[in-house]
Amino acid sequence: GQNIDQPTEMTATEGAIVQINCTYQTSGFNGLFWYQQHAGEAPTFLSYNVLDGLEEKGRFSSFLSRSKGYSYLLLKELQMKDSASYLCAVRGAGTALIFGKGTTLSVSS
Amino acid sequence: SQTIHQWPATLVQPVGSPLSLECTVEGTSNPNLYWYRQAAGRGLQLLFYSVGIGQISSEVPQNLSASRPQDRQFILSSKKLLLSDSGFYLCAWSPGLDVVDTQYFGPGTRLTVL
Numbered sequence: 001g002q003n004i005d006q007p008t009e010m011t012a013t014e015g016a017i018v019q020i021n022c023t024y025q026t027s028g029f030n031g032l033f034w035y036q037q038h039a040g041e042a043p044t045f046l047s048y049n050v051l052d053g054l055e056e057k058g059r060f061s062s063f064l065s066r067s068k069g070y071s072y073l074l075l076k077e078l079q080m081k082d083s084a085s086y087l088c089a090v091r092g093a094g095t096a097l098i099f100g101k102g103t104t105l106s107v108s109s
Numbered sequence: 110s111q112t113i114h115q116w117p118a119t120l121v122q123p124v125g126s127p128l129s130l131e132c133t134v135e136g137t138s139n140p141n142l143y144w145y146r147q148a149a150g151r152g153l154q155l156l157f158y159s160v161g162i163g164q165i166s167s168e169v170p171q172n173l174s175a176s177r178p179q180d181r182q183f184i185l186s187s188k189k190l191l192l193s194d195s196g197f198y199l200c201a202w203s204p205g206l207d208v209v210d211t212q213y214f215g216p217g218t219r220l221t222v223l
Contacts, residue, residue, distance in 0.1 A: 004152075031209065033211065033212075035214075040219075041216070041217075043153070043214050044214070044216045047212050048208070048209055048211060089153075095141065095160070095166075095210075096143075096155045096158060096168060097123075097155070097212060099152040100152055106195070
C-alpha cells in the first residue's frame with residue numbers, strides 16, 4: 001500500500017530551528033512536496049524535491065533521500081507566523097499527490 | 110499571474126440535499142484540476158482530477174461527482190448529501206506541463222452537513 005508518515009505535533013520557540021520528518025512508501029516516485037497550511041486556510045506550496053539532497057529557500061530547506069524513503073523540512077529562525085500544519089505529499093506513479101496527515105507546529109515566544 | 114476561486118466559502122446543508130461547489134481558474138490554459146476533501150483529523154483526500162474538458166478521473170467511490178464543462182471550470186456535485194460528506198473541500202490546479210507540476214490550492218469551501 002501507499003503510506004506517508006509525519007509526526008502529529010511539534011513545538012518550538014521563536015528563533016529556534018525545527019526539523020519535520022516525513023517517511024513514505026509509495027508505488028513509484030516522481031517527487032516530494034511540502035505545503036504549509038494555516039488553520040482554516042488552504043495549503044500553500046513551500047518546496048519540491050525530486051533528486052536526493054537539500055533544496056534551500058530562504059528560511060526553509062527540504063531534504064530528500066529516495067533510497068531511505070525519507071524527507072525533512074527544516075525551518076530556521078522560527079517566527080510566530082510559522083505556527084501552522086506542514087503537509088508532506090508524494091507523487092507516485094500517477095498524477096495524484098498522496099498527502100500525509102500533516103504536522104502541527106506550535107511556535108511560542 | 111494565475112488565480113483560483115472557489116465558492117461558496119462556507120455552506121451548511123441538511124442531509125439528503127443536493128450540492129454544487131464551483132471552482133474557476135484564471136490566467137492559465139488547459140490546467141489540470143483537482144478536488145480534495147480534508148476531514149477533521151485526516152489528511153487531504155483526492156476525490157477527482159481532470160486533465161481536460163469532459164475528462165474526469167475518480168479516485169474514491171462515493172456519492173459525489175465532478176464535471177468540467179469549460180477549460181477552467183470544475184464543479185463538484187452530489188444529489189443527496191450524507192453526514193460523512195462534511196469537511197473542507199479544496200480545489201487545486203497544476204500546469205500539467207512538466208515533471209514538477211506543482212499543485213496550487215484555492216481558498217476552499219467549508220461544508221457542514223446536518
